[in-house]
Every structure is written in structure tokens, then in C-alpha cells.
Amino acid sequence: MFKQIEILKNHGRQYIPDVTQAQLPDIFRGRPEINPQKTGNEEKLARLCPTGAILLNPFRLDLGKCTFCGECAFADPQKVRFTNDYKIATNDRQKLMIAEGEKSPIEIDSVLVRKEITKYFKNSLKLRQISAGGDNSCEWELAACGNANFDMGRFGIEFVASPRHADGIVITGPVTENMAEALKICYDAVPAPKLVILCGVDAISGGIFADSPALKRNFLEQYPIDLYVPGNPVHPLTFINGVLSLLKRKFI
Amino acid sequence: MKTIAVHNNETIHLEKIPILSYDEFFTLVSSLMASSLYHCVNYFAYPEGDLWRLIGMIANDETHQIHLLSHTVSREEKHKRLPSLTAKHYALHVFEREITETTGIHFEGHPWAKPLRYAHNQFDLNSTIAQYPFYKIDSPQLHHVGVGPIHAGIIEPGYFRFICKGEKVLHLEIQLGWQHRGVEPLFVNKKTLLQKNILAESIAGDTAIGHTLAFVKMMEAMGGIEIPRRLSIERTIALELERIAIHLGDLSALCADVGYQLGSAVFGVLRTPVINFTQLWCGNRLGKGLLRVAGSHYPLNLSLKAVLIQTLDELEPQFKRIAKHTFKSTSILERWEHLGRLSVKQAELLGVVGMAARSSGIRRDIRLSHPFEAFKEFPYEPVVFKLGDIYSRALLRRREIEKSMEFIKKLMAILDESDLPAPYAQEQIKLAPESLAFSLTEGWRGEICHCGITDKQGQLIYYKIKDPSLHNWMALSVAVRNQEISDFPVCNKSFNLSYCGHDL
Numbered sequence: 001m002f003k004q005i006e007i008l009k010n011h012g013r014q015y016i017p018d019v020t021q022a023q024l025p026d027i028f029r030g031r032p033e034i035n036p037q038k039t040g041n042e043e044k045l046a047r048l049c050p051t052g053a054i055l056l057n058p059f060r061l062d063l064g065k066c067t068f069c070g071e072c073a074f075a076d077p078q079k080v081r082f083t084n085d086y087k088i089a090t091n092d093r094q095k096l097m098i099a100e101g102e103k104s105p106i107e108i109d110s111v112l113v114r115k116e117i118t119k120y121f122k123n124s125l126k127l128r129q130i131s132a133g134g135d136n137s138c139e140w141e142l143a144a145c146g147n148a149n150f151d152m153g154r155f156g157i158e159f160v161a162s163p164r165h166a167d168g169i170v171i172t173g174p175v176t177e178n179m180a181e182a183l184k185i186c187y188d189a190v191p192a193p194k195l196v197i198l199c200g201v202d203a204i205s206g207g208i209f210a211d212s213p214a215l216k217r218n219f220l221e222q223y224p225i226d227l228y229v230p231g232n233p234v235h236p237l238t239f240i241n242g243v244l245s246l247l248k249r250k251f252i
Numbered sequence: 253m254k255t256i257a258v259h260n261n262e263t264i265h266l267e268k269i270p271i272l273s274y275d276e277f278f279t280l281v282s283s284l285m286a287s288s289l290y291h292c293v294n295y296f297a298y299p300e301g302d303l304w305r306l307i308g309m310i311a312n313d314e315t316h317q318i319h320l321l322s323h324t325v326s327r328e329e330k331h332k333r334l335p336s337l338t339a340k341h342y343a344l345h346v347f348e349r350e351i352t353e354t355t356g357i358h359f360e361g362h363p364w365a366k367p368l369r370y371a372h373n374q375f376d377l378n379s380t381i382a383q384y385p386f387y388k389i390d391s392p393q394l395h396h397v398g399v400g401p402i403h404a405g406i407i408e409p410g411y412f413r414f415i416c417k418g419e420k421v422l423h424l425e426i427q428l429g430w431q432h433r434g435v436e437p438l439f440v441n442k443k444t445l446l447q448k449n450i451l452a453e454s455i456a457g458d459t460a461i462g463h464t465l466a467f468v469k470m471m472e473a474m475g476g477i478e479i480p481r482r483l484s485i486e487r488t489i490a491l492e493l494e495r496i497a498i499h500l501g502d503l504s505a506l507c508a509d510v511g512y513q514l515g516s517a518v519f520g521v522l523r524t525p526v527i528n529f530t531q532l533w534c535g536n537r538l539g540k541g542l543l544r545v546a547g548s549h550y551p552l553n554l555s556l557k558a559v560l561i562q563t564l565d566e567l568e569p570q571f572k573r574i575a576k577h578t579f580k581s582t583s584i585l586e587r588w589e590h591l592g593r594l595s596v597k598q599a600e601l602l603g604v605v606g607m608a609a610r611s612s613g614i615r616r617d618i619r620l621s622h623p624f625e626a627f628k629e630f631p632y633e634p635v636v637f638k639l640g641d642i643y644s645r646a647l648l649r650r651r652e653i654e655k656s657m658e659f660i661k662k663l664m665a666i667l668d669e670s671d672l673p674a675p676y677a678q679e680q681i682k683l684a685p686e687s688l689a690f691s692l693t694e695g696w697r698g699e700i701c702h703c704g705i706t707d708k709q710g711q712l713i714y715y716k717i718k719d720p721s722l723h724n725w726m727a728l729s730v731a732v733r734n735q736e737i738s739d740f741p742v743c744n745k746s747f748n749l750s751y752c753g754h755d756l
Contacts, residue, residue, distance in 0.1 A: 007574055011518050024531070025535075027535040029536070050449075068535075068536070130402055135454045136458045139457075147517075148517050159406055173431070176433055208438070208447065208451050212433055214371070214432055215434075232536075233537075233540075
């Protein structure tokens with residue numbers, strides 16, 4: 001038993017006290033900033049982008065399509081710069097479109113948040129995760145949200161085993177044809193009112209798989225999406241902060 | 253010999269691969285596979301004009317050679333029938349299932365000729381995942397338990413059907429394919445090298461380094477690109493870091509599945525500094541973005557090197573303390589020992605690879621048998637255990653973590669500020685025309701094989717990926733036989749196989 005106490009003592013306190021203020025290293029690729037000055041490389045960057053996330057006239061970057069490979073910032077560091085701001089989740093798909101000169105943080109549009117979400121789920125939100133072609137990186141990070149470091153459970157936000165116990169679903173992966181039916185059955189099994197959260201670039205836009213004939217994404221067109229969480233994979237801090245803002249939680 | 257022997261990361265002109273009659277092909281593959289020195293690293297069919305060309309890649313684990321041989325079948329000839337090699341060598345079962353699914357060639361005498369992943373480009377387009385023919389035993393004493401495709405945890409989908417007598421599992425059938433994203437054709441359809449690189453990072457996100465390394469090595473072989481020693485060493489460090497991180501996470505989960513909260517929390521927390529180092533190195537906790545063809549955006553400079561040394565120095569005593577305690581605890585050993593056993597014979601028959609093989613007494617490790625990157629210069633001696641139970645697979649992880657830490661330290665001792673690798677050029681590379689190139693790496697799960705084929709213009713026309721899970725899923729089915737169904741979760745975790753790596 002003394003050994004166990006020694007291990008516990010050594011283990012110490014591991015949780016991040018304030019997940020809203022945690023700092024990631026500068027090298028982390030979070031919310032990008034685009035220089036409004038023309039550098040002459042705009043078309044080259046659009047061609048370079050592996051998922052067509054860079055659009056021209058006007059030049060802008062779609063975080064819903066971005067795989068955060070950072071190659072555009074290497075090709076022209078004057079034009080695109082990725083900041084370490086990990087708070088990039090929003091409920092408005094348009095807000096993921098980063099315009100030239102845009103430096104303000106990405107936020108939740110409180111007008112778009114359905115009333116029942118804050119009414120019922122503010123203090124307790126149970127989620128059912130569905131991987132529909134996910135590559136196990138977002139799944140991995142979502143599991144990490146509940147570990148001793150991030151400890152999402154302290155906010156009453158948890159992943160549960162059954163859709164019957166859940167208040168919403170979190171989808172990862174580009175939604176394969178083979179998973180389309182199971183996804184629908186799982187969603188239907190969640191009692192209303194219910195949330196839909198898209199986690200990671202693959203879920204939001206299909207990512208690098210967007211043009212694959214093995215996908216069937218029409219489920220996503222049929223239901224309202226309550227939260228888009230960009231990333232490849234999503235960082236646990238992005239997910240936790242996104243959900244907390246959606247629920248309009250006052251932080252501890 | 254009617255085969256051609258090549259080494260890992262070699263490119264070979266397609267004409268040089270001998271085309272044999274099926275009789276010769278059959279005899280040769282069976283005679284090679286009869287020796288335990290050989291194992292099949294890949295066997296697939298690709299379309300060559302109006303032919304299907306079946307390419308077998310049989311590795312000799314002692315001579316570092318891989319024997320290539322092929323056979324052709326007309327694509328016009330629908331529902332062609334050929335004698336099954338699986339009937340003689342069970343390890344080939346999954347490859348023949350895949351070939352049947354892609355080409356419609358029927359292998360007579362295959363004991364388990366079922367669809368593999370219901371790919372979007374399969375031969376029989378009317379077959380859907382809902383029609384999978386499950387094995388059934390009709391008896392009033394037995395019941396079936398279906399689990400999936402969505403599981404209780406935050407994991408990928410797969411369908412498990414148990415046939416049980418009371419609590420005892422008589423048979424487990426694992427049906428996969430739910431994750432099928434059509435990765436292989438995308439490698440051909442995506443035109444830029446960068447797109448293919450990003451795709452390689454998404455084959456299995458938990459093995460981003462392992463798979464991307466196989467991809468970049470394959471492209472470099474095809475493009476005839478030599479990389480500097482420094483870059484080789486940095487890539488090897490990344491690969492071993494990935495192994496340490498995932499093994500730590502697995503030990504945490506293995507503790508959680510037997511209700512040992514302290515081990516679960518401490519091993520889980522110890523993983524964090526390792527992946528956070530990877531984040532500090534390349535901006536991504538899983539190493540996405542780190543590996544690029546013929547260059548790197550993220551040289552492992554001296555300040556990073558100092559952080560890594562410090563991270564490992566802090567990790568080591570903490571890891572040793574919790575590991576020592578965990579592996580001595582009787583309440584844990586009670587749940588790990590003698591459970592989920594995969595015997596040496598079963599492992600050999602099934603052609604198991606990687607961790608699962610080494611836990612069942614097979615000394616199979618690409619780092620030793622077909623070395624790549626820094627393993628060429630610094631030989632690696634694999635860890636092997638004989639018993640093949642959950643305990644062996646857990647202990648293997650413990651030893652591999654220690655060994656990888658030691659190996660990384662050895663590599664870092666020779667890194668200095670000179671000759672940093674060239675930055676990634678973001679340009680297309682010229683590939684050898686009408687060639688086949690392949691690359692084998694040993695990811696944390698086991699051997700990964702990437703194989704590319706080009707046309708006359710040097711354009712990629714076929715891409716083949718093999719994740720170690722392809723070999724090993726059947727081993728999980730066999731390992732849970734005659735056990736309590738309640739022991740399945742911890743047994744499953746001890747293998748920790750990939751769904752997306754299998755389904756592609």
C-alpha cells in the first residue's frame with residue numbers, strides 16, 4: 001500500500017486548472033491569420049492546398065476543409081500564419097471561413113444556439129460518439145478529453161455507452177457509405193432534444209476524402225449541426241472549449 | 253528459382269517480376285511458405301490492361317530478401333476458379349478473400365471465403381454490408397451475442413458476433429468494412445504528392461508516423477531519392493516515440509479494463525508528455541505533418557533534442573515505478589495471465605505479425621528482418637515472449653517502451669547541429685516508369701507494407717496498403733475461444749487492432 005501512496009504522491013495533480021486559459025506551444029497550428037497585402041503567391045497557395053481549403057477572389061481559408069498541414073504557411077509565411085489559438089469551434093459554418101486581415105477570435109453565435117440546448121444541457125451533457133470512417137485520431141483525442149489532464153467530466157460533459165443515455169451525438173470521420181445506416185439508427189435512438197457535433201475536418205467537409213465515392217454524407221444535410229469543431233485531429237482543448245461556449249457555461 | 257529477390261525499399265521494373273502459370277505459382281508459394289523462415293507480406297491483384305495480375309510478395313526473414321512472383325488472369329473471364337492456397341497455408345486467407353472481393357476470382361477450397369470489407373469498387377456491386385453471411389450453429393443450448401458496429405467506447409466501428417454456451421465463447425466472428433473510405437484508389441486519383449502525403453497520414457491516425465513513413469520511403473524508392481543519414485535518424489526517433497506513446501496508452505487501457513484505476517490514470521498521464529513533445533516538434537500530437545518526401549519542415553534541432561532528453565529522463569523512473577507495481581499486483585495478474593492465449597502454433601498458422609506475433613513466441617520484426625532507416629545502421633533486437641496471453645502482450649509493451657527509450661537515446665547521442673535535413677520542397681517527384689516499389693516498416697502494431705505501381709509515363713496507377721491488422725484480426729477471434737465473454741474487452745484491448753487500417 002505504501003508503494004501505491006508513493007506512486008500517487010509522485011503522480012501529483014495532473015489536471016489543467018483552467019482549460020480556457022491553457023497555452024499551447026507557438027508551433028501548434030490553430031486559427032490562421034491572413035495578410036491582406038497581396039504577395040503574388042495567392043494562386044500558387046490555392047493550387048498547393050491539398051483539400052482546396054484556400055479560395056480566391058477574395059483570398060480566404062476554409063477551416064472546415066483545412067487539414068492543418070501548414071504547407072501554405074511554409075510556402076508563403078508573409079501571407080498565411082497559423083496562430084496557436086485553439087478556440088476554433090463554432091456553430092456557424094460561415095465563421096470557419098477566414099478572410100484576409102481577420103484577426104478576431106472564432107466564436108459561437110449565441111443567436112443560433114437553440115434554446116433547449118442551454119435550457120436542458122447547461123450543467124450536464126452526455127454525448128454518444130460515432131466514428132463513421134474516422135481514422136482514430138479524433139477518436140483518440142476525444143477519449144483524451146476525459147483523461148486526468150483535461151478532465152472534461154468536471155464540467156458534467158461525458159461520453160456515454162448508449163445513445164439512449166445521450167443528449168447528442170459527436171460524429172468523427174467522413175461518413176462512409178457502410179456506416180450511413182448505423183449512424184442514422186444511432187441518431188434516432190437518442191431522445192429529443194438532441195445535439196449534433198461534427199468533430200474534425202473529415203466530419204465537417206470530408207477532408208482529404210471529400211471526393212471519394214465510398215462516402216455517403218446525406219445524413220449531414222438532413223439535420224441541423226449544432227457545433228463544428230475543426231482540427232486534424234481536434235485538440236482536446238478545442239473540443240472542450242467549444243462545447244463549454246455552446247452551453248454558455250460560466251467558467252470555474 | 254522462378255522468383256525475383258529484392259530488398260526492402262527497392263524499385264523493380266514490372267517486366268522483371270516473373271509471370272508464372274498458376275500451377276507453378278501455387279507450387280512455389282506453397283514450398284516457400286512451408287518454411288517458418290518465410291512469411292507473406294502482401295498478395296494482391298491489380299488491373300494491367302485486360303488482365304488481372306496477381307502479385308505475391310513472400311519475405312525471407314533471415315536473408316532480408318523479399319521474393320516477388322506473379323500470375324495473370326484475363327479480366328474477361330468472369331468468375332474464374334483457381335485452387336486456393338489458403339487450404340494449404342492458412343496465413344493467406346485474408347489475401348485471397350481480398351482478391352476475390354476485388355476481382356471475382358473464386359478460390360476453390362478456401363475455408364472461409366467471405367467478403368472482406370465491402371469496398372465501393374468491389375467486383376460484385378450488388379453485395380452490401382447488411383448481407384454478410386454469418387457463421388451459425390443451430391442449437392437450443394447456444395445463443396448468439398451481436399455487438400456493433402458502434403461500440404460502447406470512443407472507438408471505431410466493427411461488428412462482433414459471439415456464439416456462446418452460457419458465458420463461454422465458442423466462436424467469435426468479426427465483420428469489418430464499416431470504415432471503408434476508398435483510400436487506395438484515392439492515392440491514384442489525388443494528383444499532387446502533398447495530397448498523397450496527407451492521405452497517408454489519415455490511413456490510420458493512431459499510426460500516422462508508421463504509415464506515413466512507409467509512404468515516404470516507398471515514394472523515395474520509386475523516385476530514386478537518397479535521403480541524408482540525419483533525416484533517417486530523425487524519422488526513426490519519431491517512429492519509436494509513436495510506439496512509446498501508444499504502448500503507454502494501451503497499458504493504461506489494459507489497467508482500466510481490469511478495474512485498476514491507479515495504473516489506468518498513471519500510465520495515461522505518462523503518455524501526455526510524450527505526445528506533447530511530438531506537438532512541440534511538429535505542431536501535432538500525433539505527428540501529422542512531420543514526415544514529408546525527401547525533406548522535413550521540422551528538423552530536430554538542439555533545443556528540441558534537450559527537451560526530448562529531459563522528457564525521457566523524467567518519464568523513465570515514473571514509468572518503471574508504476575510498471576513494477578502493476579506487473580506484481582496479483583489482482584491484475586489474475587485477469588491477465590493465461591487469458592486470451594494465442595499459441596505459437598496458432599500464431600504461425602495465422603501468419604500473425606508485429607506485437608501479437610512477438611508475444612506468441614515468433615521473432616518477427618521488420619526492424620530486424622528487413623531493416624529500414626536507422627535500423628540499418630543500428631541493429632535492433634526484438635523483444636519476444638512465448639506464452640501469448642494478455643500478460644505477455646502487456647509485458648511486451650512494457651519492455652518495448654524501455655527498449656525504445658534506450659534506442660532513442662542512442663540515436664540522439666549522434667545528433668548535432670550540423671547537416672540539418674533539407675526543407676521539404678513541396679514539388680512533384682519523377683517516378684520510375686512501369687515499376688513496382690514497396691516499403692516495409694514496423695509500426696507499433698506491426699509490419700506495414702505500402703506498394704506502388706506506375707505506368708509508362710511514371711504515373712502512379714495502383715497503390716496497395718497493408719496494415720498489420722489485416723493479418724491479426726483473425727488471431728483475436730481465435731484467442732477468445734473457450735473464454736468468458738466478459739473477458740473479451742481486455743483481450744481485444746491487448747491486441748488493439750485497427751479498423752480503418754483494415755478497411756482502408
